[in-house]
Amino acid sequence: MPAHHRHTRWGLAVAAVFIVAACKDSTGPQAHLSNPAGLSSDLQTVSDVLLSPTFRSFSKVSDTTTGSPAAAPSRVGTLLHAAPIGPPRSSRTLDAYSAARLRALRLGAATFSAGGAISASVVPQPLLGTTWVWNTTTHSYEQDGTFTPAAPTDRVRIILYAVDPITDDIVETPLTPTGFVDLVDESTTAPAVDKLHVIVSGGTPTSPGTPYANYTVSATVTGNPASAFTASASGFVSDGTHTLTFSATFAATQLDTDNPDIQVDITWDLDNPAIHVELHETFVLSDASHITLTITEFSVTHGAETVSMHGTITITLLSPTTETVTMNLTIDVNDEPWVRISGTDDGITVRHNDGSQLSGAEGQAFLDLFGLPGAIEFAFVSLFGPCQSLMGA
Template identity: 55%
Template structure:
C-alpha cells in the first residue's frame, strides 16, 4: 500500500503532545530550555518568511490546471528531485520521505540519457502562460507583453484563496515566476534557475524567491542520483537562505538509500539551522530515518534533535526515538510507537505548557523547512509537466 505518512505522523504528533500524564521519576538536575516562548516565536518567524502573497501564489501552482507540458521533462525531474511544502507546525518530520525517493528515482531515469543543451523543452522557451477564466486553466498567451526572454518560460501568478485556488473575481496579478534554463554541456550540468517576483513583467517588483536546482546521475541505467538546491526566499523583511544536497543510491532497486545535508540561515533574527539525515529502505514496506543531527541555533542557545524514526506502511506503524538537547545537554526525549508516543524531560517529568508549545514547533521543523523547498518546486513540476 502507498505511504500516507504526513497524515499518519501529523496525527500521531498531536496525540503524543497530550500523552504527558505521569509522575516524576528522577532526582538529577533537569536541563532547562532557557526561553521556550522565545524559541516558539523564533520557529514561527522562520515559517512566516514563506507567507508572502507571491510565494503563496507560487506554491499554489502545484494544483493549477493547464501545465505548459503534459509529459515529464528534464526540468520537472530536476524540480521534483530537490525537496523544499509550506510550513505547518502540526505536521511531523519526514512525511515526504517516500515521495522524495520516488521523485529521485524518476529523476534519475529522466536524466539518464545524459546532459542536454536545454532542460526546458525548446517549444516552451520564450512563452508566457496566463490564467484563462473561461477554461479555468493556464494557457499559453502569445499576445502577452512584454514577451518572455528566449531562455525561459514565464508563468503569471494571481491572488489565491487559502486553499490555493486562483481568485477569478476579480483576477488579480500578484507576481510572476520565471523558469530559466541554465544547463551546460561543458561542464555537463542540468540546471534550472527559478525566480519569483512581485507585480508584473511590465513593471517588475521585488524578488521574493531566487534559487537554482541542478542534478546529475551515475551509471546507465542509473544507480545513483544527486540533486542540489541553493538560493533564498524572503518576505522583504526577513530572508531565509538555503543550501542543500540530496543524494540517493540503489535507485535501480526497490530499496534505495538516501542522505540529506542542508543548511538554512535567517537574517533577522540571526538563526542558523542544520539538518543531516540518512534514509534507508530495508524493504519496500519500510522506511528508516536516522537523524544524525538537526540543530537550531540563535545566539548562545543551540537546540538539537537526533535519533531515529521508522515507518512501516502495512500494517501502518510509526516508531520514534528522538533526543532533544539544549547546548549539548539532554533536555527531553520523544519516543514510543503509534498512539503510545510520549514526550518527557530527561528526568521523566512532563513538559510545561509553554515547553510543549515549543516542542510542537521544534519537532516538525526538519520536515517543515525541507518541505518548504518541496513546495517551491512542486508548482514547477506541474507547470513543466513533471
C-alpha cells in the same frame, strides 16, 4: 488544510502525552530552554517566511491541475520535486515526509533514466520565450502570445495570482496578479548538469517588485538505468521583510534496487532575527517496505542557545497510505538532553530527559520545533516542483 492549522494527527497525540506523562523516570541531567516562548516565536518567523501571498501563489506553478507548463511531466519537473519550497498547509511530521521523499527520489531517478543522458536544455525549446497567464474560462494556465513585454528567449515566464488560503485555489473573482516567476535554463553539457534558475518576483514584468525567491536547482544522474541521483539547490526566499538563505543537497544511491539509500543536507539562515537551521539526515531501506530515518543533526541556533534533535525513526509501509512508526529521538539544549521522544504509533511519548512532563510553553516550543523540518521539506517541494516537471516527472 489552512496553514494556521498547525497540529497534525501525531501532533495532537503528542499534546495529549504532555498531560499524562507526569511520572518521573530519571535518566540523567536535565536541560531547559532559556525562553520557550522566544524559541516558538523564532521558529514561527522561519515558517512564516514561506507563507507570503506571492510564495503561496508560486506553489501553484507546480500544481498538476493548473495546466502550468512547469507542472507537466518533464526533466525540469523531476528536479523540483526530488530535491524540494511552497507554503506549508500544516506541520508535516518527520515520518510523513520521509516516505514522500523516497517516492520523489525514485521517480526522479526513473525519469532521468528514461530521458537518457543529461541534455543541453531542461526547458523544452517550445516553451522558451513564452509567457503563461490564467484563463478564468478554462480555469487553467495558457500561453499568451500577445503578452507584453515578451519573456526573454532563455526562459519561460508564468504570471502568479492570489490564492484562497482556505481552498488553495486561484481566486478568479477578481483575478488578481501577485507577481511572476521566471524559469531560466542554465543547463550545460560540459560538465553534464541539468540546471534551472528560478526567480520569483512581485509586481509585473514591466515593473518588477519585491524579490521573493532567487535560487538555482541542478541535478546529475549516474547510470542508465539510473543507479544514483543528486540534486542541489541554493539561493534565498523572502516574505518581503525577512530573508532565508539556503543551501540543500539531496543524494540517492542504489536506485536500481528496491532498497536505495538517501542523504539529505540542508542549511537555512534567517537574517532577522538571526537564526541558523541545519538538517542532516539519511534514509536507509532494508527492503522496499522498511525505512530507517537517521537524523544526524537537526539544529536551531538563536542567540547563545542551540536546540538540536538527533536519533532514529523506523517506518514500516503497510500500504500506499498507511504505515507504522517507531521513534527514538533526543532533543538537546546546548548539548545537554532536554526531551526524549520514544515509542510506536499511538504509544509515542514525549518527556523531559528526567522523565517529568513538559510545561505548556515547552510543549508548544516542542511542537513548533518538531514541525519545522516538515515545513522546510514542504517548502522545498514547491521550490523544486517546477524543476521536477520540466525535467521529466
